[in-house]
Amino acid sequence: MSWTAPIDPVNKKPLKVSQLCEICHCRKAIIKRPKNLQKICKECFFYVFETEIHNTIVNNKLFYKGERVAVGASGGKDSTVLCYIMKLLNERHNYGIDIQLLSIDEGIVGYRDDSLATVKRNQKQYGLPLEIVSYKELYNWTMDEIVAVAGIRNSCTYCGVFRRQALDRGAQRLGINHIVTGHNADDMAETVLMNILRGDVARLEKSTSIITSSSGSPIKRSKPFKYTYQKEIVLYAHYKKLDYFSTECTYAPEAFRGTARELMKNLEGIRPSCIIDIIHSGENLVLKEKKKRIVSNQSEQQAKKQFADGNRCERCNYLSSNKICKGCILLEGLEKSRASVSIECDSANDGAARTLRTLERLSF
Numbered sequence: 001m002s003w004t005a006p007i008d009p010v011n012k013k014p015l016k017v018s019q020l021c022e023i024c025h026c027r028k029a030i031i032k033r034p035k036n037l038q039k040i041c042k043e044c045f046f047y048v049f050e051t052e053i054h055n056t057i058v059n060n061k062l063f064y065k066g067e068r069v070a071v072g073a074s075g076g077k078d079s080t081v082l083c084y085i086m087k088l089l090n091e092r093h094n095y096g097i098d099i100q101l102l103s104i105d106e107g108i109v110g111y112r113d114d115s116l117a118t119v120k121r122n123q124k125q126y127g128l129p130l131e132i133v134s135y136k137e138l139y140n141w142t143m144d145e146i147v148a149v150a151g152i153r154n155s156c157t158y159c160g161v162f163r164r165q166a167l168d169r170g171a172q173r174l175g176i177n178h179i180v181t182g183h184n185a186d187d188m189a190e191t192v193l194m195n196i197l198r199g200d201v202a203r204l205e206k207s208t209s210i211i212t213s214s215s216g217s218p219i220k221r222s223k224p225f226k227y228t229y230q231k232e233i234v235l236y237a238h239y240k241k242l243d244y245f246s247t248e249c250t251y252a253p254e255a256f257r258g259t260a261r262e263l264m265k266n267l268e269g270i271r272p273s274c275i276i277d278i279i280h281s282g283e284n285l286v287l288k289e290k291k292k293r294i295v296s297n298q299s300e301q302q303a304k305k306q307f308a309d310g311n312r313c314e315r316c317n318y319l320s321s322n323k324i325c326k327g328c329i330l331l332e333g334l335e336k337s338r339a340s341v342s343i344e345c346d347s348a349n350d351g352a353a354r355t356l357r358t359l360e361r362l363s364f
């Protein structure tokens with residue numbers, strides 16, 4: 001039996017063997033997979049992309065039937081693809097989960113207001129309910145107001161602490177105990193690298209967990225994109241013509257993270273598999289006994305410091321291993337700064353800066 005080369009749908013000429021998809025061998029390859037440089041067609045790309053995420057979900061038993069799940073939806077490429085994929089896989093594989101979108105409005109004019117407009121369109125496109133929780137309603141501060149008193153350099157510290165709490169509070173409001181986020185393989189590898197560079201062994205061991213939760217919290221978080229490359233997420237969004245918001249946050253990433261990100265990108269350029277390799281290295285790292293003892297002694301000391309009232313912040317009732325939670329400490333510094341702004345303009349950053357130094361001394 002003789003083999004007939006498939007015809008190129010564009011120029012109607014027979015395709016050369018080297019032009020064929022390396023998976024199906026019958027369509028023209030138009031994508032070079034960033035993960036392994038395999039040349040494949042669009043249909044096979046969709047198939048492998050979706051199947052790998054489904055395998056991650058199943059192998060790690062991320063969901064159970066009947067579970068209610070909130071997708072952290074920021075309108076960016078990762079969470080938009082996550083919303084789309086979660087709905088698609090839930091229907092295709094009958095996970096039996098109830099999906100809702102949860103967005104946090106940090107109050108960043110020209111960035112979050114525009115990205116939330118995208119989430120609202122996604123809500124209609126995917127037919128999923130949406131809950132929006134704002135920093136202003138929770139903390140009486142927007143990120144723009146915070147940056148005005150605390151400076152742009154510390155913006156990620158404030159935003160990270162407040163967003164984490166806000167997502168938990170939003171989920172609690174919805175009566176949901178599971179939040180999925182669009183953190184991808186690049187984010188994971190970057191975090192492993194950062195913890196190595198900082199020598200932060202305690203965080204390093206946990207940094208590759210696909211499911212996490214704060215101690216005592218009923219709310220868990222998971223990352224279905226743990227092994228998914230950012231470049232593939234962008235390609236998928238592009239070929240599926242998904243509606244997402246692509247502008248970077250007005251407040252640049254923390255300098256150290258930015259440098260780690262740059263380093264990862266350079267490494268990926270030379271060796272694409274290094275993203276997954278770093279994650280695997282992180283997963284297989286085991287702390288030496290001596291280190292484990294030091295870390296667990298620290299945890300014991302921390303446990304002793306915990307107050308008896310069910311680990312709740314005295315001020316806001318949020319889960320905390322200290323009397324006052326990290327968010328309330330930050331808010332206190334901000335309030336002091338706000339007060340000092342009205343008294344003496346030169347000392348505007350004093351309260352916020354002192355609060356950050358206090359936070360650095362505390363261990364959480």
Ligand SMILES: Nc1ncnc2c1ncn2[C@@H]1O[C@H](COP(=O)(O)OP(=O)(O)OP(=O)(O)O)[C@@H](O)[C@H]1O
Pocket residue numbers: 071072073074075076077078079080102103104105106163180181182183
């Ligand atoms: N304002 C927000 N509201 C809800 N979820 C959020 C918000 N910001 C971040 N998240 C969640 O945390 C994940 C990681 O966010 P981060 O800002 O670090 O990355 P990102 O690459 O910009 O993500 P994305 O492309 O989804 O915006 C997001 O994919 C999303 O699931």
